[in-house]
Amino acid sequence: MTEGNFVDYVKIQVSSGKGGQGSSHLHREKFIEKGGPDGGDGGRGGHVIIRGSSNLWTLLHLKFKRHARAGHGGHGSKSRSTGADGEDVYLDVPLGTVVKDSETDETLFEITDDGEEQIIAQGGRGGLGNWHFKNSRNQTPRYAQPGEDLEENRITLELKVLADVGLVGFPNVGKSTLLSVVSAAKPKIADYEFTTLKPNLGIVEYRDYKTFVMADIPGIIEGAAEGKGLGHYFLRHIERNSILLFLIPADAKDIRKQYDILLDELKRYNPEMLDKERMIAISKSDMLxxxxxxxxxxxxxxxxxxxxxxxxxxxxxxxxxxxxKLWKMLND
Structure with missing residues (x-):
């Protein structure tokens, strides 16, 4: 996956469908003058549904989608015929997508399983036809319910990469190079800081055709937990990794100090990250x-x-x- 194709943040306006109106039809048939009410119910409006897909790795397909509108429910008709339900609209997202309310920034839910579905905009219920309102006092009701109105929301989709191993380190320590060596991923590699601006994912092939997923997270700098240097955009992708592999170059002035700084940034962003399995790889050791x-x-x-x-x-x-070692940690 190339860096330009990786999209991890989109905003979409979602609108469900209106419920169909109930019918106030009165039954009319040859030789039957007063057949009574037989108006059918309206169909429900379509839902807007967020659905998880393990085949997706990015929100790129939603980058230019500004609106998602479901279909309206059909009106009821004679002979108690119910109107057709409005067409549902599905927004397929990668696993690890967090759905938020754009107005309040409240997290609504997270999609973590393949095929998982969550309704983000509920279609309006169809109105009842007039036959529901017939009683001993009112044998011929000439009214029916209107359908319920649609729901509109503005939502934010944030992708937090789901990977088995996340590479953590300062800029330009060799994370992208390592990923390119252990997998078929082809991340951008150059000898300057912040070459990687988006996470890169690679499938690491292990013995006996086993595999695991490794993510190259953009370099962390001091102050990342406060948002410095796009820190929040980088750090959120580390939250979902099972194992954190800290990459520190062999020519670092103080390896322990670098590790402590990185660990402190993770702790300040989300203390729960310290519960993850951790390991240090001292890169560029061919110079030793x-x-x-x-x-x-x-x-x-x-x-x-x-x-x-x-x-x-x-x-x-x-x-x-x-x-x-990583395989053993993953399976322990």
Whole structure:
């Protein structure tokens, strides 16, 4: 998936259909002068329904959709015939989509399962035909109910990427390069900060045809939790990842300090993120010789509170071992 095709935020005006009007028809037939009321009910208006689809990874198909309008219910007719229901409108969204009220910013619901359906705008009920109102006092009611009015809402769809492993790190530490090596994804890679502005997803092939999903999250900077550098747009995609893989380059001045800063940004954005499984991958380790790596390992064993390993995407160093560890963490 190319960066330009990844859309994770859209606003749509949704309108359900009006309910059909009930009929006030009186039965007329040859040799039957006063057949009584036989007006049918109106059909219900169409719903606007949000539906989850595991085949979608982005909201791109909804980017230019400004309105979603369901059909109106048909009117009732003679012989107690009920009007046709209005046509429902389905908005298919990727799993991990959060639906919010655009006016209040209140979260209405989240779509996390394939085929899950939630009505976002309820169609109006059809009105009752006049035969419902017949009684001993009023044998020939000449009135019927109008259908209920439609519902209108302005909604915001926010995609939070659903992935097994999320790559977390500062800009330009090699997240995109790692994703391109372990999967068929082709993210934009360059030697400057913020090359990645949208998350990239890749299917990582493991042993015996097993797979898991890895997400390259755009680089975090200090202050991201307060929205600095599009922080909120980046951080929300990490919420749904099962495992957080922190990428810190081998040439970092202080590996423990970088890890603490990243962890603090996640904590300030959402403390529940600290409950996720975490691991550190020290990238660009092809620049280390065996002696220097051994010295760093002695130091890091004392400093780092979680498991870590040295990798190099360019030299393919430690990549299979990394997959092994991630797979074990996912299945434990």
């Amino acid at each position: 010789d065996d002696e220097l790596q051994a010295e760093m390992k002695v130091q890091l064993d004392k400093e780092l509170p979680i498991q870590y390993m040295f990798i190099s995407s360019v030299a393919q160093k430690g990549i299979m071992e990394l997959k092994d």
